[in-house]
Amino acid sequence: MLRATDVSVAYGDETVFRDLSVEVEAGEVLAVIGPSGVGKTTLLRLLALAAEPDGGRVALDGVDPWARSASERLALRRRVGMVFQEASLFDASVARNVEYGLRVRRSWTDRLGSLFGRGVPDAVREALDVVGLADETRRHADSLSGGEAQRVSFARALAYEPDALLLDEPTSDLDPRNTAVIEEAIGEARDRGIGVALATHDMHQAERVADRVAVLLDDGITEMGPTEVVFEDPANERTRKFISGELVY
Numbered sequence: 411m412l413r414a415t416d417v418s419v420a421y422g423d424e425t426v427f428r429d430l431s432v433e434v435e436a437g438e439v440l441a442v443i444g445p446s447g448v449g450k451t452t453l454l455r456l457l458a459l460a461a462e463p464d465g466g467r468v469a470l471d472g473v474d475p476w477a478r479s480a481s482e483r484l485a486l487r488r489r490v491g492m493v494f495q496e497a498s499l500f501d502a503s504v505a506r507n508v509e510y511g512l513r514v515r516r517s518w519t520d521r522l523g524s525l526f527g528r529g530v531p532d533a534v535r536e537a538l539d540v541v542g543l544a545d546e547t548r549r550h551a552d553s554l555s556g557g558e559a560q561r562v563s564f565a566r567a568l569a570y571e572p573d574a575l576l577l578d579e580p581t582s583d584l585d586p587r588n589t590a591v592i593e594e595a596i597g598e599a600r601d602r603g604i605g606v607a608l609a610t611h612d613m614h615q616a617e618r619v620a621d622r623v624a625v626l627l628d629d630g631i632t633e634m635g636p637t638e639v640v641f642e643d644p645a646n647e648r649t650r651k652f653i654s655g656e657l658v659y
């Protein structure tokens with residue numbers, strides 16, 4: 411569904427990666443693991459259709475956004491959601507924050523319904539239910555803990571009904587309880603048919619939530635395959651050393 415083929419990115423003279431290929435299918439979780447600075451965020455930004463690769467091609471359902479007009483590109487980009495390491499919520503209630511996702515995506519009729527104050531739309535409540543915050547719709551974003559705020563960010567991304575969801579270290583600042591909620595929500599997103607790509611430092615998290623894993627080291631993707639194969643029987647020696655902790659960066 412979402413595919414990067416032979417993509418390369420450089421900042422000035424610094425090449426981040428070259429000729430890298432990866433795909434995310436509908437209804438799967440792909441974890442991208444690798445050491446800090448190797449280019450996980452850069453890769454996610456390409457898959458989010460937010461940045462153009464210096465070489466190679468990115469496509470959503472076969473359509474290359476960078477070969478299309480700006481408005482077509484925007485329409486493609488709207489099919490992809492992103493959650494970052496730090497939640498960034500609007501200065502508004504929990505419900506309003508999640509509703510924003512709906513406003514971007516849904517029809518005018520739905521939008522007018524919510525603008526005229528018919529209460530909290532079902533889809534908002536449902537998305538908040540996935541992250542265990544359905545009873546907190548009226549709370550102001552300012553009053554939330556970091557973990558709760560991240561859960562609201564996730565609900566906002568879900569309410570948007572994206573085809574693909576890109577998660578950049580979504581739990582690295584969270585405690586185990588909030589991490590568990592987000593990991594369950596990742597499973598829910600997959601069950602809804604969303605293609606999920608998750609960049610994470612946490613190999614145990616990759617093992618818990620991913621169907622497939624891509625290992626990104628400083629010489630590119632050294633290994634990509636089913637989670638249990640990558641962790642238990644990696645074909646590549648550097649992958650094996652990275653996973654066992656012998657390869658220290």
Ligand SMILES: Nc1ncnc2c1ncn2[C@@H]1O[C@H](COP(=O)(O)OP(=O)(O)OP(=O)(O)O)[C@@H](O)[C@H]1O
Pocket residue numbers: 421426444445446447448449450451452453
């Ligand atoms: N806008 C930028 N300008 C210049 N260099 C950049 C820019 N963004 C990223 N880089 C560099 O590109 C490389 C890859 O960065 P990126 O954030 O993609 O890595 P990462 O694997 O996500 O790292 P981390 O796990 O620490 O978040 C790093 O060396 C970084 O310093």
